Amino acid sequence: MLEAKFQDLTPYLSGDAVLEYPNLAALKPESWRTAVVNGKIWGAPIPSTPFGQVMVGSHATWEKVGGLNATDAEEFFDKLKQLSDPGKKQYALEPAYVNVLHMITEWLGAPNSWAVNEDRTLTHLYETDQYTAGLEYAAKLFAAGVFYPDVNVTNIKAKIANGSIGAMVTSGPRDVGTFRALDPNLEIDILVPFSFDGTITPTYDMGYGTVGFTAFKKTDEKRIKEQLALVNWLSAPFGTTEYLQKNFGTEGKDFTFDADGNPILTEEGLKNVPGVQSALNIMSAPERVNFNPGFPRDTKYTHETEIKLLEFAWRNPTNGTFSDTNAKVGPKITKIVRDKTIDIITGRAKVSEHADVLKRWKAEGGDKMREEYQAQLDPQAPVFKLQPIK
Incomplete structure (x- = not known):
């Protein structure tokens, strides 16, 4: 698709050519990972924090049960039960079952998507005992009634703020600041992964460091350079006039400076700026x-x-490599597993049924993806040792 429909930007963005676009030139090598396919640059990167998902909740809500923390899964379960009261329409967790399961598998010491074995082969998260144990625990939480009952709920952050939902999973630690728009006095706490059974060392999944790239459809050179100039402006770094305008709008209308020189959104700015x-x-x-x-x-x-979080953080060892099979069927076979995962968590299927869907995942592309990733595996990628579960 890239070769057929989109512009190869390698002549414009490789080597010294990128110096014509200094804001793009300033981006870290890691931020370009997704934009480079088959040795060519196909777009302008969209950097993001390299930190992965975390569970967050209101400090006021969680201080009632000793804080958003736990020494093991049993203690956390007790806290969730205390915070859930259907009669008062209060629930401990958002109904994003797969995201919550992700947190649980970290407490169990699971790998970040793929684990590198001693023999340099790869084992997928779905194939581990940690994933199965996570399913069992998540199903236990659902049966206990700690999940908000409406899976179509959209205003979860507002419900975190008013206390009707205790915790949600966000894209990363830095998302805590977004809650201030709901209530400037709202304090948000982050759950640091804990040991599931008191003996396991938890893991923390780092993100990619980029959420993708913006590709340009094929056109004449003048138009390509115009678009590159645009994304160069959009990539202006923190502290620049361009960054201030893009992120805070017009001074006096959308924001004002406080006594310390911080740009603070006005009431009008809070309406106008975030979406843009x-x-x-x-x-x-x-x-x-x-x-x-x-x-x-x-x-x-x-x-x-x-x-x-960095004390026990792990990166996906396949980051920066490409699997043709994953590109073709990865989303499809992942959905097959996730649909069954949700059925198991919500009590519509048994945990034992994961074994059957895992066989299908492997046969329909999982094993082929493994082979392709193994062929490109970074020789420096650290070995990941799966820990026994009590």
């Missing part, structure tokens, strides 16, 4: 920074939490 900012940043963006204007507590707390 989000749309622009999904086309192209600079390297992300940890910045919460007017709320230094959020910045400091997030930074301190990220340091803790």
